[in-house]
Amino acid sequence: MAKASGDGKALALAAAALLLLSGCSGYSSPRFGGGGDEYVPEFEERGQYEEYVPSDEDIQAAIEDAAPSRWTCTYDPTFDGNWHNDVICQNGLSAHRxxxxxxxxxxxEAEILESGREYEAELNAQLENAEPWQPSWAEPGAGSPSWADN
Known part of the structure; x- marks a missing residue:
């Protein structure tokens, strides 16, 4: 009989430990994807943010960053049986074969690389002799871009 009461105490102790540990790592915990007691404010209670309107300097800097850079043509086989398009030319904004x-x-491969280098030099010569790139809406009298009207 004494042995039975010892088993009962061990069983009660195991049940208490299980209950205690399961309460610490329940599914309602945010750690496990649940919401728990975490408060999420309603839309109206969230902070209001000021709308960002870029300055003229910001717009000019973005235009300069977006302007095409020098062309680079590299060997890039297509394995389509057409050896004539195994060069890809890129300038940071666009690419073409x-x-x-x-x-x-x-x-x-040596011949296509040689022709690729010649084509690259031709593209870069055109780039150096071209007018500075401006988006169509930045031309005088064109007004502002549609996204700036809002």
Whole structure:
């Protein structure tokens, strides 16, 4: 009989420990994806934020950052059986695959690289001789962009 009461105490102790530990890591805890006691304010109670309106200097800096940089043409095989488009040219804003050496029936990697370098030099020469890039809405008299009207 004494043994039975010892088993009861052990069972009660195990149940109390289980209850205690399960209360600390329940599913309602934010740690486990539940909301718990965490208060989330309603939309009206959240802080109001000022709308950001860029200055003219901010707009000019963004235009300069977005202007195309120098072209770089690198060997990038397409494995489509067309050796003439195995060069990709990129300038930071855009990329395209020129069709080079169309007159040549069989193009080696060295030949396409040479033509790619020539094409790159031609693109960069056009870039250096071009007028500074401006978006269409930044031209005099064009007004402001549609997103700035709001």
């Amino acid at each position: 020129p069709s080079l050496r169309g007159w040549d029936d069989f193009v080696t």
